Amino acid sequence: MDKEAIRDRVLFIALMTVIVGANIALFIAGRLEWNWTGIGIMVAATITISMYSFLYKDNVLFKLVEHLYIGVAAGYVTSVYWFNIFWPELIKPLFFPDPGEPVRWLRLVPLVLGITLLMRVSTRFGGLSRISFAFVMGFYSGIAIPNYIQTYMIEQIHYTINPLFVSGDTTFLILEALFLVSVIFYLLIDWLWLSDLNKPWANLLALIPAIVLCFIGIFSPIPGINQIVVLVGTLTVLIYFFFSIEQEGAVGTASKMGIYFLMISFGASFGYTIMARMSLLVGRLEFLLRDWLGILQ
Amino acid sequence: MKVETLQKLLDLDRRWIFLFVLIAAVGARVFEFDLPSHPKHHVIVVYDEIERLANEDATLLLSMDYDPSGKPELEPMSRAVLRHAFSRNVKIVGMTHNPHGQNLGQNVLEEVAAEYGKQYGEDFVYLGYKAGFATLIINMGQDFYDAFPYDFKGVDVRTYPVTESINSLSDFGYVLSIASNAAWEMWMIFGREKYRFSLGTGVTGVIAPDVFPFLQTGQIKGLLGGLAGAAEYETLINKPDRALVGMRPQSAVHVLLALLVIFGNTVFFLEKYYRRKRRI
Numbered sequence: 001m002d003k004e005a006i007r008d009r010v011l012f013i014a015l016m017t018v019i020v021g022a023n024i025a026l027f028i029a030g031r032l033e034w035n036w037t038g039i040g041i042m043v044a045a046t047i048t049i050s051m052y053s054f055l056y057k058d059n060v061l062f063k064l065v066e067h068l069y070i071g072v073a074a075g076y077v078t079s080v081y082w083f084n085i086f087w088p089e090l091i092k093p094l095f096f097p098d099p100g101e102p103v104r105w106l107r108l109v110p111l112v113l114g115i116t117l118l119m120r121v122s123t124r125f126g127g128l129s130r131i132s133f134a135f136v137m138g139f140y141s142g143i144a145i146p147n148y149i150q151t152y153m154i155e156q157i158h159y160t161i162n163p164l165f166v167s168g169d170t171t172f173l174i175l176e177a178l179f180l181v182s183v184i185f186y187l188l189i190d191w192l193w194l195s196d197l198n199k200p201w202a203n204l205l206a207l208i209p210a211i212v213l214c215f216i217g218i219f220s221p222i223p224g225i226n227q228i229v230v231l232v233g234t235l236t237v238l239i240y241f242f243f244s245i246e247q248e249g250a251v252g253t254a255s256k257m258g259i260y261f262l263m264i265s266f267g268a269s270f271g272y273t274i275m276a277r278m279s280l281l282v283g284r285l286e287f288l289l290r291d292w293l294g295i296l297q
Numbered sequence: 298m299k300v301e302t303l304q305k306l307l308d309l310d311r312r313w314i315f316l317f318v319l320i321a322a323v324g325a326r327v328f329e330f331d332l333p334s335h336p337k338h339h340v341i342v343v344y345d346e347i348e349r350l351a352n353e354d355a356t357l358l359l360s361m362d363y364d365p366s367g368k369p370e371l372e373p374m375s376r377a378v379l380r381h382a383f384s385r386n387v388k389i390v391g392m393t394h395n396p397h398g399q400n401l402g403q404n405v406l407e408e409v410a411a412e413y414g415k416q417y418g419e420d421f422v423y424l425g426y427k428a429g430f431a432t433l434i435i436n437m438g439q440d441f442y443d444a445f446p447y448d449f450k451g452v453d454v455r456t457y458p459v460t461e462s463i464n465s466l467s468d469f470g471y472v473l474s475i476a477s478n479a480a481w482e483m484w485m486i487f488g489r490e491k492y493r494f495s496l497g498t499g500v501t502g503v504i505a506p507d508v509f510p511f512l513q514t515g516q517i518k519g520l521l522g523g524l525a526g527a528a529e530y531e532t533l534i535n536k537p538d539r540a541l542v543g544m545r546p547q548s549a550v551h552v553l554l555a556l557l558v559i560f561g562n563t564v565f566f567l568e569k570y571y572r573r574k575r576r577i
Contacts, residue, residue, distance in 0.1 A: 055315045073397065080396045084426050088447065143431060147486045150515065159514040230513065269506045271569040276370060276502030278550045282543045283369020287324055295408065
């Protein structure tokens with residue numbers, strides 16, 4: 001056994017000892033009560049620490065807890081489906097209707113379709129599952145396609161082609177016009193001068209005004225400016241995705257701005273993702289420090 | 298500076314970074330300090346919609362479509378919205394599209410209702426989970442009682458005063474989907490586009506950037522994005538709770554990560570510079 005393996009084994013045993021010792025100490029001190037709530041907190045804390053042990057290295061404790069989670073989640077969902085769907089929606093109306101209620105024979109249709117769907121596991125009757133799949137595909141396509149087109153295309157395009165100059169105020173109109181002129185000016189400079197220089201600082205010089213213009217658009221209280229940013233962003237990103245056209249000259253400049261828009265959007269998504277992951281960490285820490293150890297109130 | 302030292306820094310074991318993150322998060326949580334929270338426009342819109350419901354005596358449909366993995370971000374959000382709605386005597390119908398989230402929704406609804414002395418059936422109802430997603434939403438729009446004849450306790454929904462005037466989704470004053478999955482999108486595509494009700498959403502930080510294009514078009518009215526969104530809502534209703542407390546470690550870790558990004562880039566460029574210089 002090499003040095004690293006011995007160190008990992010020692011650390012693993014130390015972690016186990018700390019978890020078990022802490023739980024015993026918390027029960028003895030009366031911090032955790034000897035009832036289902038106390039046991040629940042103890043189990044949850046042990047599982048949380050075991051899951052985070054993966055950050056050090058993959059280990060048997062992590063694997064055990066991972067499998068445990070899958071089993072518990074599957075069991076929980078099965079019980080939810082039974083009590084919320086199978087029993088009240090299928091079994092009861094078909095076989096045990098309330099007095100005075102008619103038997104819902106139509107429910108036999110989804111029952112049969114559901115059973116044929118499960119036939120997929122059989123080599124002999126597997127073909128029957130195609131009937132159910134065909135039903136699901138046809139039904140879902142029918143309800144989804146018109147709604148998706150309405151939501152993602154018509155409404156979005158409608159907003160993009162709204163009038164650019166919407167403010168009634170003359171000052172706002174002048175500011176909007178100035179903003180539009182500066183966007184066009186930036187694109188022209190980039191096209192006529194910067195794109196030919198082929199130097200790293202030229203790219204930086206092109207990037208800074210693009211970011212400044214985006215920020216002005218995002219934080220400006222004038223609705224028209226935001227509209228211009230949306231329009232320019234949509235057009236330039238669309239141009240970037242025209243791979244059948246050589247991306248040089250005016251097309252190259254517009255496509256470069258499209259890349260900046262995409263990068264800003266990726267950056268925003270990444271920032272939000274970090275925030276989300278950290279929130280999960282904060283949530284677990286809160287549980288460990290307050291509910292388990294009782295350090296925080 | 299030696300190139301080898303810089304190279305060592307670039308190859309830093311990621312477990313050190315995990316340790317720094319842990320120290321920053323625990324430190325910021327244990328040592329108390331105040332951070333300002335400024336509600337954004339799209340958070341204020343949700344607040345205004347709840348105020349509108351109170352003024353119009355309309356009902357809120359709160360769809361708590363999250364599971365335990367989204368709980369740290371989304372439960373403080375649900376709690377803050379429920380506190381606001383109950384404090385303004387808005388009637389609430391709760392439900393979930395997430396089978397793992399049935400008890401989470403029920404618990405938070407009952408806890409906050411108890412805080413404000415609200416009665417089940419009179420002031421709020423919890424429908425629980427039902428499968429279907431898109432088809433369930435369409436069904437709710439066509440005939441609410443056909444979609445949910447019973448609540449999660451198995452009691453006829455028609456017997457409750459809070460749901461007696463609800464026949465379709467259009468009868469709700471505002472629908473708010475607090476989601477850790479695609480439920481907010483389903484509400485928009487199959488609900489809002491068809492039945493034209495006012496729809497808002499509260500989502501995890503990962504999902505939030507996807508919602509912004511729909512805020513601009515007005516398809517989504519109001520957004521609470523991640524723990525920050527929840528904290529801003531707590532600020533608006535002036536009831537600081539877990540979200541605002543959670544923003545302390547959150548912000549500390551953000552600062553740490555920003556510093557690490559700057560540090561990593563500086564070391565990268567310095568290493569490149571010294572390596573080139575040595576060759577010369």
